[in-house]
Amino acid sequence: MGSWRISPRRLHMVLVDVAADGQSLDKAAGDAAAAGDDASSLFGSAAEVAEAFSAFWSPRSEVGQRIAGLVYGKSQVVAEAGELFIAADGQMSEAAADFAETLNAGDAPVLAARGFGPVPQP
Amino acid sequence: MTIRLGIVPELDVPWDQLSDAAKEMSQRAAAAGSYLVDAQTAWTGLKDAYRQPDTELEVHAALAELDDPMLEWTAALAAARDALAAFVAAGRPLQAEAEELAAARQALAAHLAAALDGDEAQGDNQAERALRRAEAFNGRLASLRADWQALISETSAALKGISGGTLDSLPATPLLAASAALPATPPWASFTSGLNELFGPLTPESYLASLTGLTDQELREWAAANPEGAALLAANQLPAWRMPGSAEAVMAQAMDNDAALTEAGISTIRDAWKGLAPGDQERLLLLYPAVFGALNGVPFAKRIRANTITAAGYRETVATRQEQLGAEPDLNSYLPAGQHQHRADYQRAYLQYTEDLETWQTEHNRLATLRTGLDFAVEHQMQVVTLSLAGDGRIVTMDGALGPGTRTIATLVPGTGADLGQLEAYTHRLDALNGEPSTGTVSFYWQGTDLPDEISDNITTSFNEDGGPLLAAFDHALDLEAQPDARTTYIGYSAGGSLLGTGEREGLDSTNIVYVAPAGTGHNVGSPEDTANPDANRYWLQTRDDPITAAQVLGGGYHGPSFWRGGSPTAMNPVRLETGFLRPEDPESLMGGHTDYFRRDSTSATNIQGVIEGTEVSAYVEDQIHQTFSPYGPLIVSPLEQNPEDYAYGNLETVTVESLEK
Numbered sequence: 001m002g003s004w005r006i007s008p009r010r011l012h013m014v015l016v017d018v019a020a021d022g023q024s025l026d027k028a029a030g031d032a033a034a035a036g037d038d039a040s041s042l043f044g045s046a047a048e049v050a051e052a053f054s055a056f057w058s059p060r061s062e063v064g065q066r067i068a069g070l071v072y073g074k075s076q077v078v079a080e081a082g083e084l085f086i087a088a089d090g091q092m093s094e095a096a097a098d099f100a101e102t103l104n105a106g107d108a109p110v111l112a113a114r115g116f117g118p119v120p121q122p
Numbered sequence: 123m124t125i126r127l128g129i130v131p132e133l134d135v136p137w138d139q140l141s142d143a144a145k146e147m148s149q150r151a152a153a154a155g156s157y158l159v160d161a162q163t164a165w166t167g168l169k170d171a172y173r174q175p176d177t178e179l180e181v182h183a184a185l186a187e188l189d190d191p192m193l194e195w196t197a198a199l200a201a202a203r204d205a206l207a208a209f210v211a212a213g214r215p216l217q218a219e220a221e222e223l224a225a226a227r228q229a230l231a232a233h234l235a236a237a238l239d240g241d242e243a244q245g246d247n248q249a250e251r252a253l254r255r256a257e258a259f260n261g262r263l264a265s266l267r268a269d270w271q272a273l274i275s276e277t278s279a280a281l282k283g284i285s286g287g288t289l290d291s292l293p294a295t296p297l298l299a300a301s302a303a304l305p306a307t308p309p310w311a312s313f314t315s316g317l318n319e320l321f322g323p324l325t326p327e328s329y330l331a332s333l334t335g336l337t338d339q340e341l342r343e344w345a346a347a348n349p350e351g352a353a354l355l356a357a358n359q360l361p362a363w364r365m366p367g368s369a370e371a372v373m374a375q376a377m378d379n380d381a382a383l384t385e386a387g388i389s390t391i392r393d394a395w396k397g398l399a400p401g402d403q404e405r406l407l408l409l410y411p412a413v414f415g416a417l418n419g420v421p422f423a424k425r426i427r428a429n430t431i432t433a434a435g436y437r438e439t440v441a442t443r444q445e446q447l448g449a450e451p452d453l454n455s456y457l458p459a460g461q462h463q464h465r466a467d468y469q470r471a472y473l474q475y476t477e478d479l480e481t482w483q484t485e486h487n488r489l490a491t492l493r494t495g496l497d498f499a500v501e502h503q504m505q506v507v508t509l510s511l512a513g514d515g516r517i518v519t520m521d522g523a524l525g526p527g528t529r530t531i532a533t534l535v536p537g538t539g540a541d542l543g544q545l546e547a548y549t550h551r552l553d554a555l556n557g558e559p560s561t562g563t564v565s566f567y568w569q570g571t572d573l574p575d576e577i578s579d580n581i582t583t584s585f586n587e588d589g590g591p592l593l594a595a596f597d598h599a600l601d602l603e604a605q606p607d608a609r610t611t612y613i614g615y616s617a618g619g620s621l622l623g624t625g626e627r628e629g630l631d632s633t634n635i636v637y638v639a640p641a642g643t644g645h646n647v648g649s650p651e652d653t654a655n656p657d658a659n660r661y662w663l664q665t666r667d668d669p670i671t672a673a674q675v676l677g678g679g680y681h682g683p684s685f686w687r688g689g690s691p692t693a694m695n696p697v698r699l700e701t702g703f704l705r706p707e708d709p710e711s712l713m714g715g716h717t718d719y720f721r722r723d724s725t726s727a728t729n730i731q732g733v734i735e736g737t738e739v740s741a742y743v744e745d746q747i748h749q750t751f752s753p754y755g756p757l758i759v760s761p762l763e764q765n766p767e768d769y770a771y772g773n774l775e776t777v778t779v780e781s782l783e784k
Contacts, residue, residue: 012320012328014165021160063191
């Protein structure tokens with residue numbers, strides 16, 4: 001699996017920064033969704049327009065928040081993967097073993113479960 | 123010849139609301155788009171932080187795949203907004219036309235009937251004119267119908283023609299897809315709270331890059347997403363060693379010797395602050411939010427910004443302490459195990475248990491009090507100008523936007539029992555005295571010191587002596603920002619009344635002082651000349667049966683000039699105002715006791731508001747003294763209590779505040 005270099009401190013800083021933007025993203029997307037929902041009920045006697053807006057809005061109302069959710073999910077996976085590699089690095093230091101093989105064998109399924117694409121086979 | 127008037131279609135679209143909602147939808151979607159860009163910018167830091175050949179490409183590129191869906195979504199919502207804007211622009215005059223036609227139709231129908239039908243049919247000219255008007259009406263109606271239908275069709279077609287930006291545009295198999303289903307609302311706070319454990323804690327300085335340049339709202343969201351970071355920053359103090367010439371060194375020197383407690387010191391702090399570069403000011407606020415968020419001399423708007431972090435951080439700190447405190451001690455875990463234990467062992471265990479239980483309960487209650495206030499402050503986005511976890515918690519909040527246009531400033535100083543947990547109750551009390559907050563009208567809730575927990579705790583001067591200088595210092599800081607001609611009013615309630623008087627002794631000055639059932643006039647304060655505020659207009663409100671009277675008679679040694687003189691507010695020559703009714707339209711709702719002075723729309727609250735705004739107030743309805751031959755002396759009767767119906771329903775006599783002022 002080769003060598004890696006993961007900086008816990010920098011990783012932490014990046015994720016903290018992404019978290020703040022992700023929070024703002026989710027809030028803004030939620031506000032947009034609420035405003036769109038409001039608009040849906042504000043057509044009064046223009047029933048045909050209301051229907052057209054509803055058809056427009058229905059497949060789009062959740063998109064912003066789904067994107068916000070994906071940012072969160074991806075951050076979560078990066079944190080888990082970072083932890084995994086850092087933990088493996090710790091094992092290496094302690095055992096002075098060939099950690100790459102150890103990681104391949106033991107953690108490939110774990111990485112796969114975390115959404116990584118082609119994961120090296122043990 | 124006959125003609126029939128057409129039926130006017132009913133057009134009832136709330137155009138303003140629809141227009142606002144469509145704009146908000148698009149604007150907030152655009153904001154979401156810009157936050158995704160910000161997140162992607164932050165994400166590029168992974169190119170340096172995360173290097174692992176087999177996975178790094180996916181990690182580094184993971185957010186890029188969200189670009190197109192976001193762009194499509196925001197573009198689609200912008201197109202919908204434009205379509206709706208055109209609908210609103212064209213539809214509004216059509217609706218006005220429909221309303222005009224509907225209003226004209228009845229009269230026209232009557233005119234037409236009179237001209238053409240019945241026994242009193244009018245002449246040919248009249249009939250012809252009526253017919254022409256009817257035809258014109260129907261012509262307008264036909265145009266309206268056609269225009270409306272065309273607008274409906276165009277708008278519907280425009281909306282249907284918008285493509286892209288749907289859920290289908292999201293990647294079917296996203297990179298780095300979490301194995302578990304994503305929560306509806308991303309729990310960023312719990313996510314970041316786990317990062318210390320995974321990757322070790324950060325230093326306060328590490329957070330600066332992600333904090334700098336945020337708007338106040340973004341700062342609030344940052345703190346919501348990073349409560350542990352906020353807690354770390356809130357606990358951050360100026361370093362012991364400071365680079366000579368640095369902003370830290372400049373401010374530390376200005377703050378030396380408790381400068382924030384004196385008028386001259388506060389001016390020095392102000393000057394030092396103004397001498398810093400804007401970037402340094404921002405850095406200090408973000409890096410040491412609790413320090414500069416509470417520092418007199420730093421502009422209130424800056425303090426409020428810093429305390430966005432302080433409040434969220436302290437809430438996290440208290441939450442952590444609550445977790446650490448754990449469950450209530452269990453007696454069973456103290457009792458010695460096994461049989462044949464000596465009775466003394468049980469006794470010792472029990473004594474230890476009761477001692478630990480008491481300690482636990484005290485701390486449990488204290489933390490719960492702090493948490494209640496902090497939750498309220500954070501969730502209601504209070505503007506905090508001072509916050510401390512000392513004792514039962516201290517807080518000063520501001521409502522409104524202090525600036526050159528601020529004409530009236532009111533400050534409420536609370537009484538016995540006030541602690542951080544009472545923030546919500548006192549905020550509502552202050553709300554009852556205020557109109558809508560604005561740039562013209564600003565109010566403060568000042569609980570910047572400890573106040574007695576119970577009535578019995580008032581048998582001391584310490585609350586006044588500790589808090590008075592703090593209150594006076596706050597006033598000095600306020601003076602630096604308020605316009606010289608702004609109308610300022612301090613309201614001291616219960617123990618806050620004597621605290622306010624002690625503050626006046628220490629230098630507080632104000633246009634108006636309002637005593638609301640005060641515990642006294644202030645420690646060592648027996649006349650206006652004992653204060654730095656002798657020219658203030660003074661007012662006093664107190665119900666006829668308020669038990670605070672006992673404190674005013676007996677507590678002069680702690681809350682007034684001396685035990686012998688007592689602490690009655692009459693020593694300050696105030697104008698007594700009427701407390702009247704809880705509901706002025708209900709003669710049976712006479713206000714009594716000690717707790718209802720700030721009830722919204724009550725006579726009392728209305729009078730306090732009258733003083734704040736300088737409008738009108740109702741003077742106290744004096745008791746009548748009837749001489750009798752009774753051995754108990756003269757008979758004292760309150761006309762208000764005797765005949766409340768004569769004073770309810772707005773019958774209390776009012777005078778202008780101006781007529782009462784010096």
